[in-house]
Amino acid sequence: MPIRSVDDPDKARAIAGAAFSARPRAGGLQGMGPANPPEVGALPLYNLTPEEMIAKRLDSAVPTGWRYVRLQRGGKVGEIVEVKGEEGKTPKFASFASGKLAGRMSEAGNMAAKLLADSDDEFEPRVLRLPEIHMEALWFHSNDKKVKDRFFGLPSSQKDLIDALFVKEAIKRAKAYLAQRDAAPNLSPRGG
Secondary structure (H helix, E strand, O other), X not given: OOEOOOOOOHHHHHHHHXXXXXXXXXXXXXXXXXXXXXXXXXXXXXXXXXXXXXXXXXXXXXXXXXXXXXXXXXXXXXXXXXXXXXXXXXXEEEEEEEEHHHHHHHHHHHHHHHHHOOOXXXXXXXXXXXHXXXXXXXXXXXXXXXXXXXXXXXXXXXXXXXXXXXXXXXXXXXXXXXXXXXXXXXXXXXXX
C-alpha cells in the first residue's frame, strides 16, 4: 500500500481519548478507542518556518505532536484533539476544536488515497503546518529523495492548493510575511 500507517505513541493516544471522552457525543460522533478508532486516525504534526519553506527544505520540518480526528456520521464535520509530543518529552494535551476542518482532513485523505492508489512509492501521511503564514496541508512524505512529496491544502480556503500549487502559494506567502516582518523589525519576534 502506498500510504503507510503511522504508529502514534500510546501516551498521546490516551490523552486524545480522554479529551474526546470528556466531550459529549452530540451529532452521532464516532467513538475513540481500539475497537472504534477515529475515521482519519492519528497524524503526526510538523511545523516549518517561512525561511525553510522558501528554501524548500522540507526535511527541516520539526515534529511537534499528533492530531486525532473524530468525525460525525457523514464525515462533513467532527472534532480534533492535538497533543504536543516533541521528541524526548512527555506528550501533553494541546487543543480541542470542532468543525469542518475534521471533515476536510477526511476529504483530503480520501482524495490522496485515490491519487496514490496505483503508485509504487510509499508515503507517510503527516500534517504540515506553517503557522506564521496560516497555511496547513495534509502532507504525504516519501523517504525516497527521487519521489516528490504530495500536498493537499487543509483549510477550506486552501482546498484547491494541491502539490505544486500549495508549495507555490506557501512560498509566496512566506516571502510576503518575511518582507513585512523585516520592514517593521520592532514588531517581529526577533526585533529589538
